[in-house]
Amino acid sequence: MNETLTTKERTIRVALIGNPNSGKSTIFNALTGGHARVGNWPGVTVEKKEGKFHFENHEIILTDLPGTYSLTSFSIDERIARDFIVKEKPDVVVVIADATNILRSLYLFVLIRELGANTVLVLNMIDMIEGKIEINKKNLEEILNVPVVLTIALKGEGIDELKKAIIKASSTKQQTLRIDYGEDIEKWVSEIENRLGNYQTPYNKRFIALSLLQGDLQIIEEVKSEGFEEAVNLALHASSQFENKFGIDIEEKIVENRYGFIESVIKQTTRKLRSIEERITLSDKIDRFVTNKYLGIPIFALFMYITFELTFKIGGLFADYIDQFFGLISQLVSRLPLPELISSFLTDGVISGVGSVLVFLPNIFILFMFLSFLEDVGYMARAAFVVDKLMYAIGLPGRSFISLILGFGCNIPAIMSTRTIPEERDRLLTILINPFISCSARLPIYIMFTSIFFKEKQGLIVFSLYALGIIVAILSAKLFRSTIPSLKGPISPLVMELPPYRIPSLKGILIHASERSREFLKKAGTIIFAGVVIVWLLSTIPLNHGESLKGTYLWRIGSFFAPIFKWAGFGFPEAAIALIFGVIAKELVVGTFGTLFGGEENIPQALQSLFTPLSAYAFMVMSLLYIPCIASIGAIYRETGSVKWAIFSTIYSLIVGYSFALLIYRLGSLIL
Ligand code: GDP
Ligand code: MG
Numbered sequence: 001m002n003e004t005l006t007t008k009e010r011t012i013r014v015a016l017i018g019n020p021n022s023g024k025s026t027i028f029n030a031l032t033g034g035h036a037r038v039g040n041w042p043g044v045t046v047e048k049k050e051g052k053f054h055f056e057n058h059e060i061i062l063t064d065l066p067g068t069y070s071l072t073s074f075s076i077d078e079r080i081a082r083d084f085i086v087k088e089k090p091d092v093v094v095v096i097a098d099a100t101n102i103l104r105s106l107y108l109f110v111l112i113r114e115l116g117a118n119t120v121l122v123l124n125m126i127d128m129i130e131g132k133i134e135i136n137k138k139n140l141e142e143i144l145n146v147p148v149v150l151t152i153a154l155k156g157e158g159i160d161e162l163k164k165a166i167i168k169a170s171s172t173k174q175q176t177l178r179i180d181y182g183e184d185i186e187k188w189v190s191e192i193e194n195r196l197g198n199y200q201t202p203y204n205k206r207f208i209a210l211s212l213l214q215g216d217l218q219i220i221e222e223v224k225s226e227g228f229e230e231a232v233n234l235a236l237h238a239s240s241q242f243e244n245k246f247g248i249d250i251e252e253k254i255v256e257n258r259y260g261f262i263e264s265v266i267k268q269t270t271r272k273l274r275s276i277e278e279r280i281t282l283s284d285k286i287d288r289f290v291t292n293k294y295l296g297i298p299i300f301a302l303f304m305y306i307t308f309e310l311t312f313k314i315g316g317l318f319a320d321y322i323d324q325f326f327g328l329i330s331q332l333v334s335r336l337p338l339p340e341l342i343s344s345f346l347t348d349g350v351i352s353g354v355g356s357v358l359v360f361l362p363n364i365f366i367l368f369m370f371l372s373f374l375e376d377v378g379y380m381a382r383a384a385f386v387v388d389k390l391m392y393a394i395g396l397p398g399r400s401f402i403s404l405i406l407g408f409g410c411n412i413p414a415i416m417s418t419r420t421i422p423e424e425r426d427r428l429l430t431i432l433i434n435p436f437i438s439c440s441a442r443l444p445i446y447i448m449f450t451s452i453f454f455k456e457k458q459g460l461i462v463f464s465l466y467a468l469g470i471i472v473a474i475l476s477a478k479l480f481r482s483t484i485p486s487l488k489g490p491i492s493p494l495v496m497e498l499p500p501y502r503i504p505s506l507k508g509i510l511i512h513a514s515e516r517s518r519e520f521l522k523k524a525g526t527i528i529f530a531g532v533v534i535v536w537l538l539s540t541i542p543l544n545h546g547e548s549l550k551g552t553y554l555w556r557i558g559s560f561f562a563p564i565f566k567w568a569g570f571g572f573p574e575a576a577i578a579l580i581f582g583v584i585a586k587e588l589v590v591g592t593f594g595t596l597f598g599g600e601e602n603i604p605q606a607l608q609s610l611f612t613p614l615s616a617y618a619f620m621v622m623s624l625l626y627i628p629c630i631a632s633i634g635a636i637y638r639e640t641g642s643v644k645w646a647i648f649s650t651i652y653s654l655i656v657g658y659s660f661a662l663l664i665y666r667l668g669s670l671i672l
Contacts, residue, residue: 353532356594
């Protein structure tokens with residue numbers, strides 16, 4: 001007993017309608033499994049197909065209506081379809097639209113919705129628009145207020161979803177669609193509706209009024225036979241008035257308005273995608289330019305230059321705020337009733353040190369945004385391609401350039417990325433030259449110095465440092481290749497695919513940039529924090545050193561090493577201390593100055609009393625090239641599996657860094 005109760009099915013009557021060739025029969029068969037009762041529509045020889053299927057406790061009776069484009073009464077097919085919908089009142093009308101021709105298909109949909117039928121919209125042949133048009137289904141459902149199903153009827157895809165949508169639509173009452181036809185038509189529509197008074201009709205009155213204005217013969221006959229001739233006459237009068245006044249057929253205007261509605265729906269819910277072929281031809285055109293033998297490298301350099309220039313311009317806008325923020329915190333802390341030593345630890349040590357590094361977060365974020373943009377657009381692959389020719393010419397595998405570019409962010413992942421280089425020899429070479437690529441940790445050093453000593457030419461100066469890093473890397477590779485026996489041998493050629501250019505998403509770029517910046521923040525909270533604590537500690541003990549730093553352990557260490565750097569123009573303890581702690585992490589060069597000079601705000605004056613522009617440049621070159629940071633040395637050890645290479649890299653880069661700083665300072669002193 002109970003069983004029969006619970007399994008009692010609800011019957012849903014469904015009509016399928018769509019343009020000829022939209023896939024109606026295919027969908028009909030997919031829904032019913034091919035079982036159909038075929039007969040004729042009463043009085044005509046047009047085929048009528050009916051079938052049924054069961055789904056989730058429903059019996060669904062399906063009627064296949066003749067394929068039509070419209071619902072006027074000019075053709076038998078359209079009349080059959082319209083009569084069925086209006087007079088038989090199926091619970092759900094499924095409109096099958098051809099996704100390859102949405103504009104035309106939706107016209108029929110609009111008519112059905114104007115009739116007020118409960119509708120499910122099917123966009124069929126989705127396979128045909130793949131990669132050409134993107135449909136935002138959720139948006140479409142919201143705007144049209146009906147369930148929308150995307151199908152590939154031929155493969156049976158979306159059919160189950162269609163069944164669910166039918167059941168959903170059967171239990172909701174959708175509001176009749178009202179398109180605004182504009183004042184000049186709307187006023188006639190409402191007058192005609194008035195004249196129709198108490199006319200009993202299965203249509204809604206607005207649809208009747210519109211049909212009368214369009215001169216629909218069947219509707220005119222029906223209205224007349226029910227004794228509402230006045231309404232018909234008014235409609236005829238309106239039509240001729242409209243045409244006299246505007247010189248355009250009122251029916252044409254009505255159709256135009258419907259298409260206007262459809263076009264705006266399409267505009268809001270679909271997006272034309274460039275076809276792959278189109279993108280490839282466009283990419284080829286751009287590539288002819290970007291990878292050109294002569295223009296390639298200048299274009300790459302230009303992009304890099306623009307990147308650095310904007311990194312300062314935009315990043316600088318934020319730096320002041322962060323600066324003020326730390327200044328404020330520092331003031332607040334110094335007012336707290338804390339023992340002097342603790343207060344000094346917090347303000348001079350932690351806030352000055354970590355704060356002076358964190359000021360550069362906006363710059364780093366923006367640099368990463370630009371690099372991510374160039375990568376996502378597909379340009380970085382071209383850059384590697386362009387540089388490959390140059391690298392090949394001097395005996396280097398172009399493949400390693402991709403790893404080197406990663407080094408702009410951080411040398412550690414860049415060193416790890418060499419795992420994709422199959423030739424062991426090329427891999428080792430790439431690892432060894434990677435630390436010369438200027439990572440983002442060096443950027444704060446450059447910004448600090450250039451904003452003090454090279455205000456006018458910041459972008460250019462920093463660009464020159466990045467370029468120098470690349471040049472030193474390339475020259476070192478050439479040197480290693482020709483002198484170290486295990487690195488000798490032919491270069492493996494670069495086989496690279498250039499993916500077509502694409503428009504990157506802002507979201508993707510932001511995600512990349514914040515992921516990479518997070519590393520910087522994490523470092524500020526851990527290793528840089530630890531570093532400044534040590535610097536502070538060494539600058540505090542022994543405790544009886546008084547106001548000046550002289551006499552502290554830190555100063556003693558600095559004084560010991562300072563003479564070495566005299567020849568390069570920065571032979572004072574502060575510089576030596578900064579460089580020593582910079583080995584822990586290069587940001588600490590800045591952080592150390594912050595702690596030494598008692599806060600970010602004191603740095604400019606203090607540095608100006610120590611450096612000249614030339615020695616500042618030499619110091620930046622030193623910071624760029626000398627000894628990789630501890631984490632990089634560790635990565636070199638892990639990836640080469642040998643302490644020997646880690647030590648080699650450390651000593652080699654120290655020599656190179658010092659030599660370049662010296663050379664630049666000495667030559668500069670001669671010229672300037
Ligand atoms: P009807 O005239 O609306 O009944 O359309 P049919 O069901 O006869 O389908 C018209 C043509 O489109 C047939 O050749 C079908 O095989 C094909 N077709 C139907 N659905 C799809 C689809 O989702 N993708 C593709 N590529 N072809 C389809
Ligand atoms: Mg068919």
